[in-house]
Amino acid sequence: MSNIKELDKEYVAGTYARFPVEITHGKGSLVYDENGKEYIDMGSGIGVTAFGVADDEWQKAVTEQISKVQHMSNLYYTEPCAKLAELLCKKTGLKKVFFGNSGAEANECAIKVARKYAAEKKGADHYTIITLENSFHGRTLTTLSATGQDHYHELFQPLTPGFVHIDSSKHEELLPLVKSTKAAAIMIEIIQGEGGVLNTPKEFIEEAYRISQEEDVVLIIDEVQTGNGRSGEFYAYMNYGIKPDVVTTAKGLGGGLPIGAAILGERVENVLGFGDHGSTYGGNPVCSAGAVSVISRIDEDLLNDVKRKNKLVHDTLEGKKGILSISGMGLMIGIETEKKASDVVKACIERGVLCLTAKNKVRLLPALNIPDELLLKALNVISDICSE
């Protein structure tokens, strides 16, 4: 075992079950380990390196900003933060952005916005946030409470009160639940990522939107994983013709540097005032410059290409031996395999392909610009392993 693996095991908190691979560098959708072995990167750091590893344009944006000013407190204006906020608002039609450093922080902001909006408009007893069973919204205590999976909760009681979970196949139960809990907000993923790449039923998404409008309940869409082109639309909710009050995002937004955003629509754009919320690093100029380079490249052509690659995945894998089903959208893909997903992923590593799992599925979140040749090569490795 290399020194690095031993050091890590001894000194880094044991929260991750790491594969026995040390990644030293990469370019685009190829990464290399400590022995120089090459891998096709089908996980892109869990959907983070949107245009691949050490992408030229992103690197230029980030290094140029680093050489100007790497950080300024939010007491002053900086250009990348303002430009990024403008881009996000123009692309969504929403009004204002709060920047944090992660998906969990984006969701924390959304929850605070919803609670304050409801408290001011309807009274302090309107604090409940309805989320989906099997959802994932983050690891802070409050976003853990929002997360509808008991196994994440067990050892961390008491959690933040005021969260209830609903089965996404029971959209007819949503309105009664909104009324009985005096809900402040409904918060959903369009595709549950950590939950197993499960597409939330259209009926539920449409019902949540309808109720948000009619009952004046804040609709929060968690686009931390699905956002920023991943689904083949700029945000995944755009596949459904709805308009959320708050869109939260992170992961692919920064292209590899930590940044999260809560994008606020018209109803809630002015809910947060001076002192209501903040973050030392929020909107950091280097992270924002990286994000501007990512977001400004997500245009119609790129989105069409992401959709085309989704079709390529279906065409290549569907009906193949050992492959049971394919879920997701765009380049967020869940593959249900006859073999245990974790065994497929282990075998992939040996053959030079890095994949993820999500529950019982093999999960793929490659860079949005992965070349067809590498995508097909990786899919054939997966297909071969599944058929053996």
Ligand SMILES: *Cc1c(COP(=O)(O)O)cnc(C)c1O
């Ligand atoms: C990853 C993820 C989060 C948490 O993001 P962090 O940056 O790890 O805090 C929240 N929601 C969804 C849907 C995610 O996929």
